[in-house]
Amino acid sequence: xxxxxxxxxxxxxxxxxxxxxxxxxxxxKKLDKGExxxxxxxxxxxxxxxxxxxxxxxxxxxxxxxxxxQFAIKNWWIGDYITxxxxxxxxxxxxxxxxxxxxxxxxxxxxxxxxxxxxxxxxQRKNFEKRIATLQKRILSxxxxxxxxxxxxxxxxxxxxxRIIPNYQIASYLGITPQSLSRAxxxxxxx
Amino acid sequence: xxxxxxxxxxxxxxxxxxxxxxxxxxxxKKLDKGExxxxxxxxxxxxxxxxxxxxxxxxxxxxxxxxxxQFAIKNWWIGDYITxxxxxxxxxxxxxxxxxxxxxxxxxxxxxxxxxxxxxxxxQRKNFEKRIATLQKRILSxxxxxxxxxxxxxxxxxxxxxRIIPNYQIASYLGITPQSLSRAxxxxxxx
DNA sequence: ATGATTTATTAACATAGGTTCATTTTTACA
DNA sequence: TGTAAAAATGAACCTATGTTAATAAATCAT
Numbered sequence: 001x002x003x004x005x006x007x008x009x010x011x012x013x014x015x016x017x018x019x020x021x022x023x024x025x026x027x028x029k030k031l032d033k034g035e036x037x038x039x040x041x042x043x044x045x046x047x048x049x050x051x052x053x054x055x056x057x058x059x060x061x062x063x064x065x066x067x068x069x070q071f072a073i074k075n076w077w078i079g080d081y082i083t084x085x086x087x088x089x090x091x092x093x094x095x096x097x098x099x100x101x102x103x104x105x106x107x108x109x110x111x112x113x114x115x116x117x118x119x120x121x122x123x124q125r126k127n128f129e130k131r132i133a134t135l136q137k138r139i140l141s142x143x144x145x146x147x148x149x150x151x152x153x154x155x156x157x158x159x160x161x162x163r164i165i166p167n168y169q170i171a172s173y174l175g176i177t178p179q180s181l182s183r184a185x186x187x188x189x190x191x
Numbered sequence: 192x193x194x195x196x197x198x199x200x201x202x203x204x205x206x207x208x209x210x211x212x213x214x215x216x217x218x219x220k221k222l223d224k225g226e227x228x229x230x231x232x233x234x235x236x237x238x239x240x241x242x243x244x245x246x247x248x249x250x251x252x253x254x255x256x257x258x259x260x261q262f263a264i265k266n267w268w269i270g271d272y273i274t275x276x277x278x279x280x281x282x283x284x285x286x287x288x289x290x291x292x293x294x295x296x297x298x299x300x301x302x303x304x305x306x307x308x309x310x311x312x313x314x315q316r317k318n319f320e321k322r323i324a325t326l327q328k329r330i331l332s333x334x335x336x337x338x339x340x341x342x343x344x345x346x347x348x349x350x351x352x353x354r355i356i357p358n359y360q361i362a363s364y365l366g367i368t369p370q371s372l373s374r375a376x377x378x379x380x381x382x
Numbered sequence: 383a384t385g386a387t388t389t390a391t392t393a394a395c396a397t398a399g400g401t402t403c404a405t406t407t408t409t410a411c412a
Numbered sequence: 413t414g415t416a417a418a419a420a421t422g423a424a425c426c427t428a429t430g431t432t433a434a435t436a437a438a439t440c441a442t
């Protein structure tokens with residue numbers, strides 16, 4: 001819980017009242033490695049803040065192929081943004097890649113919070129701007145880059161993840177097979 | 192200009208004062224078919240509202256290949272969300288696909304507007320939520336779908352565009368070649 | 383430490399979609 | 413309305429990445 005407060009305090013003043021209010025709407029949860037915290041077909045609308053550990057959101061096709069949408073570590077948010085922000089039911093699952101601790105806040109509670117503390121609207125609007133830019137960049141990468149280029153870019157942008165996340169999961173984020181990632185890694189080493 | 196007011200009035204009350212203020216910060220511009228309104232390498236940060244006509248934002252590789260990021264018609268917004276929301280310089284251009292009329296608002300003016308009229312923060316926050324869901328869906332499509340599936344989905348989601356936009360531009364949005372789109376279209380007809 | 387399980391690599395082959403180039407169809411405009 | 417330009421299609425060939433299967437390396441649990 002204090003991790004979330006510290007996180008907010010980096011960006012926005014948190015009064016004692018806000019603090020209390022936050023404590024009322026946040027639920028802490030410990031997750032085991034491999035535990036699914038949100039499964040597809042649910043209508044659960046919640047924001048997840050990572051206190052420690054590492055999680056991923058992913059989409060699984062009928063055929064069983066998995067595509068990672070996002071990874072999240074300490075101080076990151078993760079969620080199913082399609083369920084959260086549309087009326088469509090979830091196609092996404094979220095699992096914990098390690099033992100981890102997360103804070104969960106229900107969407108309606110967050111909305112109440114915006115109403116009560118308008119400064120959070122501005123804060124969130126700015127967050128969303130960054131997220132939109134990030135998503136836009138990923139779309140461009142998916143459109144334009146080869147497997148090798150995608151991997152190089154991933155390493156450059158997300159070096160934090162390189163040691164934590166197994167390569168086959170990175171491959172599933174880049175939209176390539178582990179074998180193809182292996183080829184890319186071999187190419188890289190050459191230089 | 193009235194188009195923008197009408198657009199806002201669908202979502203949010205617009206007082207005479209807001210109306211006047213909006214008029215001060217908005218610039219109307221007529222564009223010829225083919226005209227570039229924003230070119231890459233610029234640092235111009237502006238939001239574009241389409242009054243009529245059709246525009247597209249796109250990325251052009253060194254090799255000259257073009258990838259369409261977004262199309263926009265009447266009552267849609269378009270912009271370079273990477274330049275707008277990061278400190279990075281633009282890699283994106285925006286061109287008018289038809290003769291068109293647009294309204295341009297500078298980013299700093301928009302930010303002033305949020306400050307002055309906090310109800311726009313909430314409005315924009317909700318817009319951004321929808322945009323995030325849309326971008327997320329596109330990422331999933333790019334990751335998981337074949338050329339044919341992408342085209343089918345495009346037709347389903349954006350039938351408005353089907354008649355307005357030439358196929359080779361649709362291909363550049365889907366990340367495939369016109370030839371490949373042609374193959375997909377042939378497949379479709381079979382059924 | 384050691385065997386079991388998971389992850390990564392390698393190789394051989396298959397294929398969707400790219401490339402090149404030619405042809406047809408559509409659109410624009412004089 | 414006819415002609416030039418732009419867009420769409422088609423065919424032949426090529427290549428990056430997928431697929432399958434085997435092996436090697438790393439990690440985990442007892």
